[in-house]
Every structure is written in structure tokens, then in C-alpha cells.
Amino acid sequence: MKVLVPVKRVIDYNVKVRVKADGSGVDLANVKMSMNPFDEIAVEEAIRLKEAGKASDVIVVSIGVKQAQETLRTALAMGADRAILVVAADDVHTDIEPLAVAKILAAIVKEEDPGLVICGKQAIDNDLNATGQMLAALTGFAQATNANTLAVEDGAAVVAREVDGGLQTIKVTLPAIVTTDLRLNEPRYASLPNIMKAKKKPLDEKTAADYGVDVSPRLDIVSTAEPAARTAGIKVESVDELVSKLKDAGVV
Amino acid sequence: MAVLVVAEITDGALSMDATAKAVTAARPLGDVTVLCIGSLARAAAGEAATISGVARVLCAENALYGHRLAEPVAALIVSLAGEYAHIVAPATTDAKNILPRVAALLDVMVLTDVTAVVDADTFVRPVYAGNAMQTVRSKDEKKVITFRTSTFEAAGTGDPVTIDDVAAADAPGLSEWLEDRVAESDRPELTSAKIVVSGGRGVGSEENFAIIEALADKLGAAVGASRAAVDSGFAPNDWQVGQTGKVVAPDLYVACGISGAIQHLAGMKDSKIIVAINKDEEAPIFQVADYGLVADLFQAVPELTEKL
Numbered sequence: 001m002k003v004l005v006p007v008k009r010v011i012d013y014n015v016k017v018r019v020k021a022d023g024s025g026v027d028l029a030n031v032k033m034s035m036n037p038f039d040e041i042a043v044e045e046a047i048r049l050k051e052a053g054k055a056s057d058v059i060v061v062s063i064g065v066k067q068a069q070e071t072l073r074t075a076l077a078m079g080a081d082r083a084i085l086v087v088a089a090d091d092v093h094t095d096i097e098p099l100a101v102a103k104i105l106a107a108i109v110k111e112e113d114p115g116l117v118i119c120g121k122q123a124i125d126n127d128l129n130a131t132g133q134m135l136a137a138l139t140g141f142a143q144a145t146n147a148n149t150l151a152v153e154d155g156a157a158v159v160a161r162e163v164d165g166g167l168q169t170i171k172v173t174l175p176a177i178v179t180t181d182l183r184l185n186e187p188r189y190a191s192l193p194n195i196m197k198a199k200k201k202p203l204d205e206k207t208a209a210d211y212g213v214d215v216s217p218r219l220d221i222v223s224t225a226e227p228a229a230r231t232a233g234i235k236v237e238s239v240d241e242l243v244s245k246l247k248d249a250g251v252v
Numbered sequence: 253m254a255v256l257v258v259a260e261i262t263d264g265a266l267s268m269d270a271t272a273k274a275v276t277a278a279r280p281l282g283d284v285t286v287l288c289i290g291s292l293a294r295a296a297a298g299e300a301a302t303i304s305g306v307a308r309v310l311c312a313e314n315a316l317y318g319h320r321l322a323e324p325v326a327a328l329i330v331s332l333a334g335e336y337a338h339i340v341a342p343a344t345t346d347a348k349n350i351l352p353r354v355a356a357l358l359d360v361m362v363l364t365d366v367t368a369v370v371d372a373d374t375f376v377r378p379v380y381a382g383n384a385m386q387t388v389r390s391k392d393e394k395k396v397i398t399f400r401t402s403t404f405e406a407a408g409t410g411d412p413v414t415i416d417d418v419a420a421a422d423a424p425g426l427s428e429w430l431e432d433r434v435a436e437s438d439r440p441e442l443t444s445a446k447i448v449v450s451g452g453r454g455v456g457s458e459e460n461f462a463i464i465e466a467l468a469d470k471l472g473a474a475v476g477a478s479r480a481a482v483d484s485g486f487a488p489n490d491w492q493v494g495q496t497g498k499v500v501a502p503d504l505y506v507a508c509g510i511s512g513a514i515q516h517l518a519g520m521k522d523s524k525i526i527v528a529i530n531k532d533e534e535a536p537i538f539q540v541a542d543y544g545l546v547a548d549l550f551q552a553v554p555e556l557t558e559k560l
């Protein structure tokens with residue numbers, strides 16, 4: 001069984017985001033970019049399935065700018081077998097919408113015929129939380145989002161999902177789409193020898209047009225603004241002072 | 253134009269708060285129809301029919317919709333989509349699971365966690381963990397939206413409107429529910445509580461979380477946690493507040509032993525009053541706190557519980 005893992009190149013989660021003064025977006029020139037953390041978890045899970053003998057190949061895909069090649073090399077260094085880069089934008093500020101990404105992934109699913117696709121539940125840039133569900137819709141596969149645990153057996157996946165009330169466990173028929181939550185695993189770091197080896201692993205380069213997908217956005221970005229700022233308050237010296245402040249404010 | 257609001261229903265029970273907030277968000281977009289889906293949905297539909305501003309309620313009660321698995325529920329919504337320009341829901345994990353699937357089946361984009369409606373095509377939503385607010389205009393004929401509940405007031409209640417039954421839609425049986433692990437609690441629900449008391453890595457252990465819970469119970473508050481506290485097993489996953497957990501905006505938020513990482517702030521910085529208790533005076537949480545107390549939480553939190 002092949003496992004397909006889409007990975008996205010996003011601003012590193014430690015970088016302080018700056019909104020451009022002209023309101024046209026967030027400044028991404030010369031900032032540290034990394035693999036979306038939820039996608040790292042997805043890559044890790046796929047590699048563990050391979051190590052457990054449940055998966056044959058781990059194929060990673062990235063859709064975006066050419067620089068996403070680095071993200072794919074990271075995934076290959078972690079242990080993925082091969083990579084597909086789908087160049088769909090020139091400018092690092094262009095975010096390909098989940099619907100278009102899902103259409104390209106659906107075309108790749110047709111070609112590769114994976115038993116499982118593991119996606120991150122959300123990209124930490126657009127925070128949309130949509131690609132996995134959209135891919136499930138377009139392929140007609142079952143979906144299990146927000147995975148806390150994943151077990152693959154007998155043509156099915158049993159997934160405990162992190163939901164608002166706690167955990168919901170479902171069983172989905174394979175092929176299926178699973179999206180990762182934070183507790184699924186702790187991704188490994190790539191070792192130096194593996195980083196070297198990853199340079200020789202196959203990386204296919206394609207374009208959105210190769211899959212016949214129109215990536216033009218459905219959503220026009222009108223403006224991007226700073227959120228309302230919170231002004232720092234005061235330090236209180238004691239619990240007594242805190243209690244009296246909260247009483248004055250009428251919240252207790 | 254008409255708006256379809258997908259009600260939040262868990263095991264037959266309507267989440268009045270989340271649904272009534274989505275109705276408030278949906279009202280400016282047109283006549284509101286609320287859709288109640290579940291293996292038990294009639295009682296929920298009866299309750300939804302009393303939400304002010306609702307024109308009509310649809311009830312889809314069928315065993316197929318038990319546990320609201322994404323495939324059958326999305327298929328049902330798509331079967332009803334025809335007359336609606338907007339299909340919306342509160343941004344719960346349930347709706348976030350289902351609505352993107354609906355959107356892709358309709359070949360439209362989804363807009364998640366929307367915090368403001370500008371006009372019928374234009375919406376505001378946070379991106380980059382709330383570090384930027386993006387205004388986007390949709391070119392799609394239909395809009396599929398989840399609304400962030402913490403930014404809308406719940407609609408009130410009034411005389412009930414009519415309830416119509418709708419038939420189940422065909423759905424492939426691709427998934428099966430096995431089990432729910434839900435902790436019963438008498439505490440208010442995290443996303444609708446007036447007061448939230450949260451603990452972070454500084455709390456140190458699951459046992460120590462008792463002091464956070466004692467303060468919460470004294471205040472009639474819900475309990476929250478940082479990702480680090482959840483990852484370390486101090487607190488269950490459904491307590492996580494933040495960019496990738498729950499978003500809350502209570503009247504009072506008390507953060508204990510939480511450093512104030514941007515991903516945590518994303519989930520609570522719209523709270524009316526923020527209190528931070530942290531032993532590190534440099535902790536970033538103090539930059540957003542109205543009242544900061546530099547102290548050891550093991551001493552300060554029990555003292556606070558006692559003095560309130």
C-alpha cells in the first residue's frame with residue numbers, strides 16, 4: 001500500500017508575522033520558511049506505517065512555488081521514498097487555495113492509487129483546515145480528520161479523532177483520507193546522513209497544467225490588516241490586590 | 253436570498269449557544285433556515301425553532317446521521333443546497349469536518365472561522381494564528397462558511413416557527429462510528445463560559461491540575477489548557493485553547509503557568525479581562541494581561557481560590 005502525504009511550505013511557526021504597511025498581505029520575503037508542523041506529523045505517521053510493514057512507499061507532494069522543493073527534501077530526509085513537486089505559483093506570496101490543491105491531489109491519487117492519504121489538519125498560514133476534507137470529497141473517499149491515533153488493519157483505518165467533546169473513534173474503509181492532530185506523534189529530526197541520502201531520492205517536477213487544474217483563486221483578498229492590539233495592563237503585587245481589582249472590574 | 257444554517261447537534265442535543273451565534277452571523281445574509289441533522293434531531297429542531305430570526309427549520313432525523321459522520325451528512329447538505337446562496341455553521345470541530353467536504357462537492361471554496369460579515373460576498377477571517385485579519389471577497393456562486401462563535405452574540409428566543417421534515421440522501425457507507433470518549437462534567441462549556449481558568453506546562457502534572465480546577469469551580473468557570481499541558485498529559489485534548497484548539501472570549505480568562513506563545517494567544521486574546529499568574533516576569537503573557545501577578549502558581553492559585 002502506498003501512502004501519499006501532501007506537505008506545505010509555510011512561514012516557520014516561530015517567526016513573528018508582519019503585516020505589510022500597504023495592507024496587501026503578510027511579508028514573506030526573507031523570512032524563515034518550514035514544513036507546516038501538521039504535515040511533519042503526517043510524514044512521520046506515514047514513515048511509521050512503512051516501518052511497521054503496513055505501507056510500501058511513502059510519496060510526498062508539495063504544491064506551490066519552486067522553493068517547496070526544500071520542504072520535499074526535508075520529508076525525503078525524514079524517510080519518504082520519493083517526491084512530486086507541482087509548481088503552481090511564482091511568487092512566494094501566492095497561496096494556492098485548498099480547493100485547487102485538492103483537485104491536483106485528486107489527480108495524483110488517480111495516478112498513484114494510494115491506500116491512504118495523510119494530510120495535516122490545517123496549514124498554519126491560512127489556518128483554513130480544509131484540504132483533506134476537500135480531497136475526500138473529490139475522490140469520494142472516507143475521511144477521518146483530527147487524528148489522535150491511527151491504526152491500519154484489514155483494509156480499514158481506525159482513527160481516534162480529537163473533537164470538541166473529547167475523542168471520537170471511527171473506522172474508515174480504505175482508501176481514505178486522514179488528517180493529523182498534534183498528539184498523533186512526535187516527528188523525528190532528519191539525521192545528517194539521511195539529509196545527504198535525500199538529495200539522491202527521486203523528485204519529479206510538474207505543473208498545475210499537467211493535471212489540467214485551474215488554480216486561479218475563488219477568493220479575492222481585499223485587504224490584510226493588523227488585528228486590534230491589546231494594551232498591556234498592570235502588574236499587581238499580591239493576591240489581595242488582584243482580588244480587589246477583579247471585584248472593581250465586576251467580573252467576580 | 254436564503255441562508256442555510258447547519259445546527260450544532262451532539263447525540264440529539266442542540267448546542268443552543270453555538271447555533272444561536274451562527275444565526276446572528278447569518279441574519280444579514282438573508283432568510284435563515286436552520287437544518288437539524290441527527291439520528292435524533294426532532295427535539296433539537298423544536299428548540300432551534302425558537303431562535304429569534306429563524307424563518308424555518310428543517311429536520312433530518314435518520315439513523316444514517318448518528319454521530320454525524322462526514323460522508324452522509326455532507327451528502328445530505330449538498331442535496332438541499334439548491335435554494336441557498338449561503339451554507340453556514342458555527343466553527344466547531346463537527347462543522348469543520350463536514351463543511352469543507354460540502355464546499356468541494358459544490359465546487360466552491362470554504363471560508364472557515366469567519367469573524368465578520370462585510371456584505372453577502374465579503375468576509376473577514378483571521379490568518380497566521382490571528383496575527384493578521386484578512387478581508388476576502390468570494391467569487392463563488394454559493395458560499396460555504398463556518399463562523400467563529402466567540403465573536404458573535406447568541407440570538408435570543410421567541411415564538412417557534414414551523415418545522416419541516418426532509419428525507420435522507422443517498423450516502424456510501426464508508427465509515428462507521430466505534431466509540432466516544434467524552435468526560436462528563438458539570439462545568440460550563442469552554443467556548444460559552446463567562447470565565448475560563450487555564451493551566452499550562454507550569455502546572456507540572458495531571459494531579460496538580462486539581463488546583464486549577466478548584467479555582468475554576470470556585471468561580472463557576474470552565475477549565476482550559478495550553479498545548480504543552482495537553483501534550484504532557486496534564487489535561488484532555490478538548491481543553492486546549494489556541495490557534496489549533498478552541499477559541500474563547502470570556503469576560504475573564506485566568507492563565508496560570510502559561511508563557512503566552514502566539515499560538516495560545518490566538519485562542520484567548522479577545523477575552524475581556526485577562527489575568528496572568530506566572531513566576532517569570534518576562535513571560536510574554538504579561539504583554540496581553542490586564543492584571544499580571546508574578547508569583548509561584550502553587551502558592552498564588554490556592555490563595556486566590558480561598559480569597560474569592
Ligand SMILES: Cc1cc2nc3c(=O)[nH]c(=O)nc-3n(C[C@H](O)[C@H](O)[C@H](O)COP(=O)(O)OP(=O)(O)OC[C@H]3O[C@@H](n4cnc5c(N)ncnc54)[C@H](O)[C@@H]3O)c2cc1C
Nearest residue numbers: 452453454478479480494495496497509511515516531549
Ligand atoms: C502547529 C502548532 C500549533 C499549536 N497550537 C497551539 C494551541 O492551539 N494552543 C497552545 O496553547 N499552544 C499551541 N502551540 C504550542 C505553543 O507554541 C507553545 O509551545 C505552548 O502554548 C506553550 O505552552 P505553555 O505556555 O503551557 O508552556 P511553556 O511555554 O513551557 O510555559 C510554561 C510557563 O509556566 C511558567 N511556570 C513554570 N512553573 C511555574 C510556577 N510554579 N508558577 C508560575 N509559573 C510557572 C513558566 O515561567 C513559563 O512561562 C502550537 C504549536 C504549534 C507548532
